[in-house]
Amino acid sequence: LKVIAIDERLRVIFEDNVHFDKDLPEFKTQGGVYIHSDRLTVTSPVLMWVKALDMILEKMKSSGFNFSQVRALSGAGQQHGSVYWKKGSIQILKNASSDLPLHHSLKGCFSISNSPIWMDSSTASQCSALEEAVGGAQHLSSITGSRAYERFTGNQIAKIYSQNPEVYKQTERISLVSSFAASLFLGTYAPIDYSDGSGMNLLQIWEKVWSKSCLDACAPGLEERLGCPVPSHSVLGTISPYYSQRYGFSPDCKVVAFTGDNPASLAGMRLQEGDIAISLGTSDTLFLWIQEPTPALEGHILCNPVDSQTYMALLCFKNGSLMRERIRDDCASGSWDEFSKALSSTVAGNNGNLGFYFDVMEITPEAVGIHRFNRDNQKVPGFPKEVEIRALIEGQFIAKRIHAEKLGYKVCKYDEQL
Structure with a gap:
């Protein structure tokens, strides 16, 4: 996890990082991930990401960083990875106590504790089913911008629904890694942005709405779990009071939609x-x-x-x-x-x-x-x-x-x- 702060002239005034394996050894990851015994399933522990955010903000605080001067924040996350919020989690997120690190408050909030990520290639059967459901690989590509890929989120959701329908039933919201990180700052569920949402095999890239045929092929009740997608440069709201109370952020600090690492590269390179x-x-x-x-x-x-x-x-x-x-x-x-x-x-x-x-x-x-x-x-x-x-x-x-x-x-x- 990396943080960089820039001023109005784009000069870097602070940067730091947390290394998952080295700084959070209790999660026992290698390269920040778990490679499962089938060598196809690859996941990351959600709480490790939350704890890394706690850790990096505490490091900034102890270095004397002045959070009150931050006008806006945004971010980028690895594409395709997904996070599954348990029913009732939005209230816990909204009312997190600023006396506690966030990972303490959120430890019971995830219906799946290990998130499938971009390295996962365990969904071959779900990919075939999705392409078949919409009339073939080229037709799926014409709708969503890509043929079915094993790492893409729609196929990961389809696998979870078919293997663990009860877990899916307990899930009230599904975030991408990017919108998950934005949610932590917002104190409520952040929408998925158009750009990162294009890496799911679910978004109609022309109309910028979820494809009903793709959603139906993956899992029931999926649209309400994903929320409405938004433009990637949308201002989502102001920062959660948690951060003002714990770190001294201005209550007016804006949270701008987070996006995927690949779209962020296009934007960052101008x-x-x-x-x-x-x-x-x-x-x-x-x-x-x-x-x-x-x-x-x-x-x-x-x-x-x-x-x-x-x-x-x-x-x-x-x-x-x-x-x-x-x-x-x-x-x-x-x-x-x-x-x-x-x-x-x-x-x-x-x-x-x-x-x-x-x-x-x-x-x-x-x-x-x-x-x-x-x-x-x-x-x-x-x-x-x-x-x-x-x-x-x-x-x-x-x-x-x-x-x-x-x-x-x-x-x-x-x-x-x-």
């Missing part, structure tokens, strides 16, 4: 229409601002957190930095300098030589293996080292462009934009 952001990590991620998206079977279309009338596209490529590092090790003696020199020694276009490099099963597209083609489009077993390096880099970036265009991104020359 992308505009036509911009692309590429995150080169273990997995490579592409963020795009799109006016007229065309949802496909690969990638995701989400409502734009900055402008509710437009959209953002998200593409994830599993073979990212580990793939580049392997080719660096094989072809450049493990040196990025040598890798760069080899890349510079070959011409753009690589004389027609191209490669697709998937050490592990790729998400976009679903493929595995190393596939090399020469200028005559014939498959070849290998390339010289410098050709291999350029084939890897160009292949990865051409794939990113092709899949972005499939989702509706329009590539134009710089002077065409002017």
Whole structure:
């Protein structure tokens, strides 16, 4: 859990963090999560998140941070994760005593103590059922922006309803991780925002309302448990009196809708229409601002957190930095300098030589293996080292462009934009 405070000129005046494993060892998580024995189910303890919030605010307080100067707060949470509030919890949240840390007051408030999170892949049967119920994967994508994904919240809710109908019955509200965190500050249930809500397989991204056919396919009485979604930049209200009394926040401090980590990245990088952001990590991620998206079977279309009338596209490529590092090790003696020199020694276009490099099963597209083609489009077993390096880099970036265009991104020359 991280906190950052900025002033009106966007200067950072405070930052700190709580590390789940190290600072909250009593929860016995690894990387902040529990990986269950089936290796598919992955959860996080809800009270750990609440206790982390208590801990970080106490750290700020003891450092002398002046909470009374905070005019507004907002936040971002990991996408897809969900929190299940037990019947009657809203009263406990509203009336939490400022004499106690919040995790003490809320310890009996959750019908499920361990929240399913984005790493979970235990809902394959629910995904198949949802796609079937709405007329196929492409139709689901056309409604909600994505085909059915195991980590998406609707499928997680469907699993909980089918396996634990009593637990579902005891649940009065379902929050995303982002709206859950906003609820803690608001002292009442915060609505889900359009952008994070687009990662659930439940929201009609065009009308920005819950899809009745998707809700019905997942669980009964789901709409009332989710509440009405709101634009991602909505001011939800003022901070709960709990925080004024315990930490000295101004009662006028505004709480702005929290959103998902991916939408927050688009907003934080100040992308505009036509911009692309590429995150080169273990997995490579592409963020795009799109006016007229065309949802496909690969990638995701989400409502734009900055402008509710437009959209953002998200593409994830599993073979990212580990793939580049392997080719660096094989072809450049493990040196990025040598890798760069080899890349510079070959011409753009690589004389027609191209490669697709998937050490592990790729998400976009679903493929595995190393596939090399020469200028005559014939498959070849290998390339010289410098050709291999350029084939890897160009292949990865051409794939990113092709899949972005499939989702509706329009590539134009710089002077065409002017």
